[in-house]
Every structure is written in structure tokens, then in C-alpha cells.
Amino acid sequence: MTQTCITGTGIVSCFGVGADVIASELSKGHSNEKQLSAFKLQDSEYYLVNEIDRSDLDQGYAGEIQLFINVIKQALEQANVKLPLTDCGLIIGTSGFMFAAESEFRLHEHSGNKTAAAGYDGLIINPVVNYFGIGGPVFSVHTACASSANAIILAHEMIARGETRRVIVVGAEGLSAVALSGFQSLMLLDKKGCRPFDNDRSGLQIGEAYGAIIIEAKNNNTENESRALTILGGENLCDTHHVTSASPDGIMMQQVIQQALKTADIKPADINFIKAHGTGSPDNDTAEAAALNSVFGQAMPPITVLKRYFGHTLGACGVVETIGLFACLQAGFLPATAGFKNSDPALKISPLTKSIEATSGYFLSNYFGFGGNYAALVMHYRHETP
Amino acid sequence: MSTENKIFVRAVACVNPFGGTAIKHHEVLAAGYAAPDLKIIIKKLYGQPLRQASHLVELGVIGALTLNQSLAKTPGESLPQATRLYSATGLGDVSKNMKLFEQVSPPRCGLAAPFDFINSSANTTAFYVAKILGLNSRNLTISRDEFSLEVALQTAISDLKNGACNYGLVGGFDETANAACPHFLQMAKDAGAIPGQGAGWLFLSNQDKEALGEVNLVKLISADSSMDTEAWSGAITDSLVNYIDSDRPICLLPGYNISQSECGAMTEKLRNSQVQDYIQYSGAYFTAAAYGISRQFVSKHGHDRRYLHIMKNEAGETMCVLFRVYQN
Structure with a gap:
């Protein structure tokens, strides 16, 4: 299958606007979590979160549209793509726009207007499509925490099949009282912050972020061919073990990784490093470790996890972590796994505790969500000495 | 006529929560009845209730189970485990x-209920x-x-045309009866329809075994403010040229945002086709097209029939689905 590449990125995260600041902070091992301040919730000690600075943003849907436009503008500028985007698609990966509807609900709660809560995707997406003059396919993928990873896979396939010239993939997730308290109801939050694959791990840490990447065919033009991040392929499968927990033996995670490698025509031994999903939840990390051990065995490549840095940005994490990882690689390093200190002997894997030098090679990115929705991506990074 | 890369419809299901005929469905919607509890239907189809599943989940599952049962009536037919699942909801x-907003907002400020x-x-x-039908693919x-x-x-x-898979299960399901969504309510009003709820499912394959029909084309026609109705209908029919092979009329299924004049222009272009205003009996919900399309495969026909489903969105884009139902 035709390879595609990422020609531009844009991000607004807990580290601020743009990818450069991410590399700078992650090189120092800084994670940017703090106690929730956006709204009040019961059990407030549990809500250690990674928040976007929203002080300059409008509230409600308007603020989310501003974030969309911000990240897409950054990505287009970096990719040197001019408007209008008649030959460009837009695929949004988000767990759903309930966070935006909740924000709108809060804006109107004193007026008793509940209609805001019945939002649909177009309320946010259509103004963005109009703003940029996007003429290609537009839709959202709602597959929980694998949403934007699946959006990347679909964009890659659409371009490789010649269905469109380029696609903007946006990962979008805002903090919401529903999501935070929902995870707390399920006893899935770690009040000390997430500790991926750690012996003392006890849950997630939620974050919010918007990210945009531009994906184009690798042979679109000579300039794009020089881009450093190539997408070789990915796969998505469904684990029907349980709606909120993975098969403990990691069998479906193993299968999605193997399928992704097969689609990319890459052998496990060719993988240079792994960006694991690593939510820090006891069950999910157990299943992912089992899957990685099954696929890679004794020849386990270095593993990094980014969840402590950005928080778990749910449906956005596929795009957000791709951008964060790419920023670090371009700055010359593969980041250490913040939050990981003590190995869990049962897992038989230990992610990086110190950053290592970035080198060219293939890598695997895992994304696993509720509803047994699993995605794995295989990419290639070509390192160029600055 | 293009014959390569055909995608075949192997089984369908269309459900509304009230059961019964289209006419009866329209009557109950018009009378404003609340949708019934679907747990009884789930139990009948699946043998056990879906613990803590919501009404929407039940609605989607009932459609998929109904399709699976209809498929099982043909000896040797069942949904392969590798069937990819494509579900749609507006x-x-x-x-x-x-319910969740009220749980976490003042005055309650409580935790979200886990199953909600x-x-x-x-x-x-x-x-x-996927769990009930044993599907573990995409x-x-x-x-x-x-x-x-x-x-x-x-x-x-x-995916099917490119050989990424051999089977696909596509479904649309939505509930809107309790939704005070202004955009949706306006859209339903414009269609002269009553808000409803339901589900439609199509089992697709790139192999023609036991096919009920075929999907020929799904195409987006971009919005163009300079196009009048005549040009718009011309752009749609131009895109169908490779797929129409006879003088036989095409039945038009107008979805949302299609005006009377646009409907008239299309029927003229399609050789005075029949028009079937399915939203009148499906009830209006975002994915009512799933019901409208799948229902045509359930109806009995003495000869092959072609259908064109057209729908516009608020941006003025048009989405067309051309499909054929074989004689049954």
C-alpha cells in the first residue's frame, strides 16, 4: 500500500500552544498535571488533570471551535498548504462532543435552557469546514480512546486508495465533569497521577488537548517526501471481552499489533521502539504488557508512555501523542516514561526511565479504548541531525 | 453499465421500536406514544436481557439481531467473524x-452513574x-x-472494493424523541415528519452469493451556490450514468432537506420516477436513511428495482446512494 506522511502538526495542550514547547518540557521530564480548577466536583482530591489554558477562549461551543481553528491553522502553516482546501478531507477523532455540549450546558444552566445539551457534531465541525473551505470528505470517528488513532488509519487508507489528496486529522478532547466523575464512578482514577506499568499503578489521569495533523501521500510532491514521519499502516480490532475492560491475557491487543505489523509489512524485530498506550490502570496495563510480551518476547524494543505528560486525552490521544512524540524525536530524544518508577514483576516490561537518543527507524503506537476498541499504528521516523 | 467492483447486499433489517407495519408506525408516532421498553424484544431475540444497556444500545442491537436471524434462514449463511462493523449515529x-449533565451539575453535583x-x-x-454477533474485526x-x-x-x-475485507455490516440508529435539539427539530419540521427513532442494518459483501441486491454508488456532490435546481439535479444524474442500464425508472427516496422543486427536478431527470417519502413512516431521526434504504430490500418485488436515495445537509452538500433490489 502507498505510504503516507505527516506534513504538518498543530497542538494546544497543557503545555500551551504548539509542539516546540512540548519537546522542551518533556526533555526535562516535566509533566504538567495539577488539581482540577475548571469546575467543582465531588471527590475533588481524585482530579489531578492536565488542563488547557482557556483564559483567552470563549466558553461553550465557541471555545471549542476556536481550538479547532487554532490547531488546524498551525498544521496548515507547517505543511505550507494554502486555502481553500478543496482537495482535502477532515476526520475528527474524539470520544464524542459531550464535553463541548457540557460546556455549553454550563454556559446556559442559569437560564434553564437544556437544548444546548442536545448538541450534534455539526455544531462544531461545520463552522470549521466553512472557515477553511474544506471540500473533501468530513466525518468524526467515535471509538472511545482509540478514536483519533482510528481517524489516522482511515485517513491513511483514503489517501493510499487515491480517494482524496490530503486529510486533516484532528484529535479533540476537553475536560468534562461527566467524563471525570464517570471514570471516578468506575474507580479508574489515580489521585497520585497515572503511573504507567508501575507496580503501584492504580488508574488514569485525565487530560485535555486538541491536535491536528496533515496527512498526504508520500509522493505528493518533493517537499513532502523530505518529511520525517511516515505512516506505513495500522489496524483496528474489537475485543468483546467486556465493555470497559480488556481480555486479561491481552490476546486481542496482541492480534491488533500483529495485524498492524502485517499491514505495514514490518516484522517485530524491525521495530525500533514502542509508544505504548499505558493508561496506568491495573487491568489495561496488564493486558498491554501481555500483548507486547507475546509479540516481541525477549527482543523487546525500548518502550515509552506519554500519558503522565498530557494526561489521558481519551479520543484525542492518537493525534496528541503522535504530535508529542514527533516533537521529541525531532528534538533528538525518545522521552522517558513519567510516572514510572518501580517495575511490576508480573508485567515483565519496564518502560524507559530516562530519555534516550532518537534514531531513525520503525515504531509502533498503541491505542486502546472502551468498547474493546483497539488500534495500533506502525510509522517510520527518519532522524535528521539539526 | 459498470459491472466490476459490485458490492452486494446479503441481508438487511429495519426496525422501529413500535414494531408493526409502516402505517401503524406512523400512526403511533402521530399519536405521540412513548417508545416501548425494548428489553422484552431483546429477550425474545437474544434469550436474555442486555444488563444495563440503554434504549439506544437496545435499538441498535435489535436491528443487528434481526438481520442475523434473517441471514440464518438461509442454510449455511451466518455473519463471518471477520465482518467489519460500521455503525452510524447522528x-x-x-x-x-x-441525564448525565443533570447528575454532575448543580444542585446535585454528584458523580456520573457508571452505566449512564x-x-x-x-x-x-x-x-x-460485535459481542452478541461474535465479530472481532474492525x-x-x-x-x-x-x-x-x-x-x-x-x-x-x-474497504470492500479495495479488498481490505470481504464482509461489512453497516447500520444506522438514533433516538430523538426526547431530544430538544433545535437543528434536528427544524429539519424534521421541514421534512413534514414526526420525530422518531429506529435502526437499519445492511450486511454487505463483495461476493454475490444469495444476494438481495447491490449498492452501486455512494457519492458526495459538493455544495455549489452557483448551481440552480436544474444544474444540481443534472450533476446528480451525471454521476449515475455509468450505473443505469435500462429505461426502467428509478424510485426516488428523498431524505432531509430536499425541497419539492428539487424532488420534482430529480423525478423528471429520472424518467418520471416514483417518489417514496419514507421519513413519513420511519419517523425523523438523523440516521433514518438506514431504515429507508434497508426497508426497500424487505418489500416484495416482482422485478428488479433501482432506488436513489438523496439527502442534503445544512451546508448544501448532497449525498447520493444508488442501489438495486433484485426480484424476490
């Missing part, structure tokens, strides 16, 4: 969302469909407002 579990939270995830229905939940079903169908057809 509003998701909107009634659960409302789980059900609010848009892909929960797709999970249950599993996507796609949304694009009133085009949600069409985009899911287009994605499935692309």
Missing part, C-alpha cells in the same frame, strides 16, 4: 447525555453488536449529522 445516546457514563460512549452500541462508529449512515456506508464500500 446524536448518539442523547437521552443519557442529558458507559452508555454515553458513542461506540457502546457497536461493542454490544469496529467503527462514525458520525456526520444527517449523512452519518452514508459516510459509514461509503467507508464500508471502499
Whole structure:
């Protein structure tokens, strides 16, 4: 299958606007979590979160549209793509726009207007499509925490099949009282912050972020061919073990990784490093470790996890972590796994505790969500000495 | 006529929560009856209730189970485990969302109820469909407002045509009866329809075994403010040229946002085709196209029939689905 590449990125995260600041902070091992301040919730000690600075943003849907436009503008500028985007698609990966509807609900709660809560995707997406003059396919993928990873896979396939010239993939997730308290109801939050694959791990840490990447065919033009991040392929499968927990033996995670490698025509031994999903939840990390051990065995490549840095940005994490990882690689390093200190002997894997030098090679990115929705991506990074 | 890369429809299901005929469905919608508890239907179809599943999940699952049962009537036919699942919803579990906002907002400021939270995830229905039907392949939940079903169908057809898979299960489901969504209510009003709820599912394959019909084309016609109705209908019929092979009329299925004059222009272009205003009896919900399309495969026909489903969105884009139902 035709390879595609990422020609531009844009991000607004807990580290601020743009990818450069991410590399700078992650090189120092800084994670940017703090106690929730956006709204009040019961059990407030549990809500250690990674928040976007929203002080300059409008509230409600308007603020989310501003974030969309911000990240897409950054990505287009970096990719040197001019408007209008008649030959460009837009695929949004988000767990759903309930966070935006909740924000709108809060804006109107004193007026008793509940209609805001019945939002649909177009309320946010259509103004963005109009703003940029996007003429290609537009839709959202709602597959929980694998949403934007699946959006990347679909964009890659659409371009490789010649269905469109380029696609903007946006990962979008805002903090919401529903999501935070929902995870707390399920006893899935770690009040000390997430500790991926750690012996003392006890849950997630939620974050919010918007990210945009531009994906184009690798042979679109000579300039794009020089881009450093190539997408070789990915796969998505469904684990029907349980709606909120993975098969403990990691069998479906193993299968999605193997399928992704097969689609990319890459052998496990060719993988240079792994960006694991690593939510820090006891069950999910157990299943992912089992899957990685099954696929890679004794020849386990270095593993990094980014969840402590950005928080778990749910449906956005596929795009957000791709951008964060790419920023670090371009700055010359593969980041250490913040939050990981003590190995869990049962897992038989230990992610990086110190950053290592970035080198060219293939890598695997895992994304696993509720509803047994699993995605794995295989990419290639070509390192160029600055 | 193009014959290569055909995508065949192997089984369908269309359900509304009230059961019964289209006419009866329209009557109960018009009378304003609340949708019945679907747990009884689930138990009848599945043998056990879906513990803590929401009404929307049940609606989607009932459609998929109904399709699976109809498929099983043909000896040797069943949904292969490797069937990819493409589910579409325009509003998701909107009634659960409302409930959740009230749970976490003042004056309650409590925690979200766990199962309400789980059900609010848009892909929960797709999970249950996969679990019950034993599917572990690709599993996507796609949304694009009133085009949600069409985009899911287009994605499935692309995968099938490119050999990425051999089987695809495409479904649309929505509930809107309790949703005070101004955009949706206006759209339903413009269509002269009563808000409803339901589900439609199509089992697709790139192999023609036991096929009920075929999907020929799913195409987006971009918005162009300079196009008048004549040019718009011309652009649609031009895109069908390679797929129409006889003088036989095409039945027009108008979805949302198609005006009377646009409908008239299309019927003229399609050789005085019949018009079937299915939203009148499906009830209006974002993915009613799933019901409208799948229903045509259930109706008895003495000869092959072609259908064109057209729908516009608020941006003025048009989505077309051309399909053929074989003589049955």
C-alpha cells in the first residue's frame, strides 16, 4: 500500500500552544498535571488533570471551535498548504462532543435552557469546514480512546486508495465533569497521577488537548517526501471481552499489533521502539504488557508512555501523542516514561526511565479504548541531525 | 453499465421500536406514544436481557439481531467473524447525555452513574453488536449529522472494493424523541415528519452469493451556490450514468432537506420516477436513511428495482446512494 506522511502538526495542550514547547518540557521530564480548577466536583482530591489554558477562549461551543481553528491553522502553516482546501478531507477523532455540549450546558444552566445539551457534531465541525473551505470528505470517528488513532488509519487508507489528496486529522478532547466523575464512578482514577506499568499503578489521569495533523501521500510532491514521519499502516480490532475492560491475557491487543505489523509489512524485530498506550490502570496495563510480551518476547524494543505528560486525552490521544512524540524525536530524544518508577514483576516490561537518543527507524503506537476498541499504528521516523 | 467492483447486499433489517407495519408506525408516532421498553424484544431475540444497556444500545442491537436471524434462514449463511462493523449515529445516546449533565451539575453535583457514563460512549452500541454477533474485526462508529449512515456506508464500500475485507455490516440508529435539539427539530419540521427513532442494518459483501441486491454508488456532490435546481439535479444524474442500464425508472427516496422543486427536478431527470417519502413512516431521526434504504430490500418485488436515495445537509452538500433490489 502507498505510504503516507505527516506534513504538518498543530497542538494546544497543557503545555500551551504548539509542539516546540512540548519537546522542551518533556526533555526535562516535566509533566504538567495539577488539581482540577475548571469546575467543582465531588471527590475533588481524585482530579489531578492536565488542563488547557482557556483564559483567552470563549466558553461553550465557541471555545471549542476556536481550538479547532487554532490547531488546524498551525498544521496548515507547517505543511505550507494554502486555502481553500478543496482537495482535502477532515476526520475528527474524539470520544464524542459531550464535553463541548457540557460546556455549553454550563454556559446556559442559569437560564434553564437544556437544548444546548442536545448538541450534534455539526455544531462544531461545520463552522470549521466553512472557515477553511474544506471540500473533501468530513466525518468524526467515535471509538472511545482509540478514536483519533482510528481517524489516522482511515485517513491513511483514503489517501493510499487515491480517494482524496490530503486529510486533516484532528484529535479533540476537553475536560468534562461527566467524563471525570464517570471514570471516578468506575474507580479508574489515580489521585497520585497515572503511573504507567508501575507496580503501584492504580488508574488514569485525565487530560485535555486538541491536535491536528496533515496527512498526504508520500509522493505528493518533493517537499513532502523530505518529511520525517511516515505512516506505513495500522489496524483496528474489537475485543468483546467486556465493555470497559480488556481480555486479561491481552490476546486481542496482541492480534491488533500483529495485524498492524502485517499491514505495514514490518516484522517485530524491525521495530525500533514502542509508544505504548499505558493508561496506568491495573487491568489495561496488564493486558498491554501481555500483548507486547507475546509479540516481541525477549527482543523487546525500548518502550515509552506519554500519558503522565498530557494526561489521558481519551479520543484525542492518537493525534496528541503522535504530535508529542514527533516533537521529541525531532528534538533528538525518545522521552522517558513519567510516572514510572518501580517495575511490576508480573508485567515483565519496564518502560524507559530516562530519555534516550532518537534514531531513525520503525515504531509502533498503541491505542486502546472502551468498547474493546483497539488500534495500533506502525510509522517510520527518519532522524535528521539539526 | 459498470459491472466490476459490485458490492452486494446479503441481508438487511429495519426496525422501529413500535414494531408493526409502516402505517401503524406512523400512526403511533402521530399519536405521540412513548417508545416501548425494548428489553422484552431483546429477550425474545437474544434469550436474555442486555444488563444495563440503554434504549439506544437496545435499538441498535435489535436491528443487528434481526438481520442475523434473517441471514440464518438461509442454510449455511451466518455473519463471518471477520465482518467489519460500521455503525452510524447522528446524536448518539442523547437521552443519557442529558441525564448525565443533570447528575454532575448543580444542585446535585454528584458523580456520573457508571452505566449512564458507559452508555454515553458513542461506540457502546457497536461493542454490544460485535459481542452478541461474535465479530472481532474492525469496529467503527462514525458520525456526520444527517449523512452519518452514508459516510459509514461509503467507508464500508471502499474497504470492500479495495479488498481490505470481504464482509461489512453497516447500520444506522438514533433516538430523538426526547431530544430538544433545535437543528434536528427544524429539519424534521421541514421534512413534514414526526420525530422518531429506529435502526437499519445492511450486511454487505463483495461476493454475490444469495444476494438481495447491490449498492452501486455512494457519492458526495459538493455544495455549489452557483448551481440552480436544474444544474444540481443534472450533476446528480451525471454521476449515475455509468450505473443505469435500462429505461426502467428509478424510485426516488428523498431524505432531509430536499425541497419539492428539487424532488420534482430529480423525478423528471429520472424518467418520471416514483417518489417514496419514507421519513413519513420511519419517523425523523438523523440516521433514518438506514431504515429507508434497508426497508426497500424487505418489500416484495416482482422485478428488479433501482432506488436513489438523496439527502442534503445544512451546508448544501448532497449525498447520493444508488442501489438495486433484485426480484424476490
